[in-house]
Amino acid sequence: MGAVLAMKVFVCVMALALLAGCQPAIQRLMGVQPGTQVVVPAEALSGPQMRVQIQSRGANAVLSRVAVNRDVETWLAVDNISLSFRQGVLVASRGLGFDLMAADAQNTLDAFAGQGAEVYRRQMRYLTGDNQSTFLTAGCSMVFVGPETVGGQSLQRLEERCQARQNLFTNLFWLDGSGQIVQSRQWVSPQIGYLTASLRQR
């Protein structure tokens, strides 16, 4: 009876564990190959770098720039997470689970330049757990906070305050004299929350 009981416990726990999400053990048991590593090209490693922190994931990584599509730069971490920024404004993430599939940044960029409407729209696309595209449209406004000294550099601090349904978030940007975003805190998705990104000088 003892053996049978132990057996039952095992079978039952196994079956339910599969449903419950005990991933590393299951992966070993099922012989699943972990995703192959994305190869970071050598030239990227010697190029510009960005430090990114994502509090909700406990993540802290240095990313290398791996691709440029017009004015969008894609940065990659060694653990296959990528972030894409249009002139410093986050427009996509990959590898975080609840990823930002894409977003528009033009209205934010116009607001940096002091142009455009006082209240503007930002559209963000996500993918549901059922593989459907879903959108969040945020209403945002830009506030010029003023100069702040960050790491010995005098930067302009701007705050973008947004609301998308029940999500309230404030993106923070620090711009240098040339108007380039050198540091930011930006909202990714309801589940991920904010990330902070800062360009590293080399």
Place this chain on the structure above:
Amino acid sequence: MTQRIAQLGLVKMACLAALACWAAPVMAQERGLSFGYNSYGIPGMIDMPTALGREDGELGFILSHFNNQTRQTLTFQISKRLSASFRYAQLYDVRADPGGAILPFRFDRSFSVQYRFMDEGRYRPAMAIGINDLVGTGIYGGEYIVATKTLTPKVRASLGLGWGRLGTQGGFTNPLAIFGDRFKTRTSSITGFGGTFDPGTWFHGDAALFGGVEWQATDRIRLTAEYSSDDYAREDGAAFTRKSPFNFGVSYRYSDRSTIDARYLYGSELGIQLTYALNPKKPRFGSGLDSAPPAILRRDARSADTWLDPGSDRFAREAGRALSREGIALDGLSADGKTLRIQIRNERYGAASQAVGRAARILTRLAPPNVEAFDIRLAAEGMPVTSVRLQRSEIEDLEFHPVAPDLLRVSTQIVDARDSLPGVIGRYPALTYGLDPYISPSLFDPDDPLRADIGVALSARYEPLPGLVFSGLVRQKLVGNLDNSTRASTSVLPRVRSEAYLYAKGGSTTLPELTAAYYFRPGDDLFGRVTVGYLETMFGGVSTELLWKPQNSRLALGAEVNYVKQRDFEDMFGFRPYSVLTGHVSAYYDIGGGYQGQLDVGRYLAGDAGATLTLAREFDNGWRIGAFATFTNVSATDFGEGSFDKGIQLTIPLDWVTGRPSRTKFSTVIRPVLRDGGARVDVSGRLYETVRGLQATELDATWGRFWR
């Protein structure tokens, strides 16, 4: 006896405790949904139902126990209004009928349904109707109509009218008797075999009122009091002593998915219930932890003289290498000036659209600037299925566009691809093999309701030419008790399934499959298969299939003809004398909204003729929950227990659980009882499931994953 129950209970507790460790934090519950499940696993209070359902798509596993009675229920919220449950109950010291002799135990299976026909309004309550034992032996036979009203956001009251078992406490003459005196009496429906629809007894006999109040005191704690209209006449004075019709309960929501309930039942007993409820639409890891895809490279971002000639071997090698890093195998390649064509197999992603997206991204990095279009052909088992034609400039421009999937789809053509592209060097012959663990369970044997074998399986696959596949599977049992079964088959039909246990006794090394299969495209929208060999554990022979499945068509038609011989119990290469010509014509129909229907008509393994109807709900992440029933010219008496073949199908994609991309899915069929009538050959590689994931309907349903 009591000790055994305690042990069984303990096993289940351990299982649910194990679940709890991976549970996530609690989130606020949506309005208009039932607070929880009752002891029958139906949306409800303690023993009594309520009118509100659970969240659309939710799948609940409910284990409820009190003295001498354990119920295990699987409940699926099929739509916002309709839910269905399958229940397995172990009852000890119970009477078959009220006033009858006490049986030492009775194991009972039942199907139930609940339908909400009226939604709650400002003054109007929500109302639902339910049947607790649709096709069982009737021990839980009862029907009800129930109304639930939200009094404050945290307090709800329910009042209902029950019949059958739910009309026994304080019963009165059936109000439906105004439609005829026949409603006044209810004949006992407990039969030897069960499995018969007995609508003649539903809503018949005495009726009684039940009701209760639920108070969601905090986010996690709910208090419930109810008046039960079930007098437990079959159990009272035998399994336990019932002293009062009032029940009281407290629920604690441990996490989003897990709930524990403690109850004080019928003035004398303590009950406990554990609930694990998940929604296939809500995986833990959202749309998955897939690694970042290769970045798209604009043609103008690379100097003109560094591109490779697509006709060169080196180009094919580079493309093959880049694709294989993304879990995509390159089968063929051709280039004619402006169009670059590749034929690929998706070996990693649950949705083929993601494989197409990653392949397209790789092509932007490799194809010379004069290439304007990509034609990506998806193949399965060496046969080309679908051609996806993409405009390169659109891919380059839309990478970060907020509505990229819709815009890209406008310029993309998805069509049938009948012809293979010229193969790349080294593609054939191909040999693959693997060593994996396996679990082979057996449920609901009255002697031991849960048996299983665990072991390792060695699989190998050899493809000498496109479409020709030799494959084999050897299993070595390491531990298990499937061979403990001593319940000899009593079937009067050819024993095509009821002697399964003899195969388990036959030896610990088995050869479930050893086949040669050929897959081919006989015409546009047509797919063909011929399989020869040891097709499954119990049968070997020849299986042939033809499928008509156009792109974008809701309807598909198939025909399958098999000549099979029963395999020997012990000699893994031998046969028994029984042979049969079996086959079906099948119609598959996409009803819409994720619901799928299938009708198979033909001759079954025992030589019986009839039809199988399958209805399923499929989610675009690969989950599938379905039910089927087979009716053949075998009488209920000849069929034996259960009267006809029926069951539940459950498919769970591995990537939903782990968050890591994978094509592996767990599929299981839960049958209350496996008999010989209505049985089909279990051959691998059936065409409908092989090709449809690669066709336009499925690609469009998951098109957002192109950019993942």
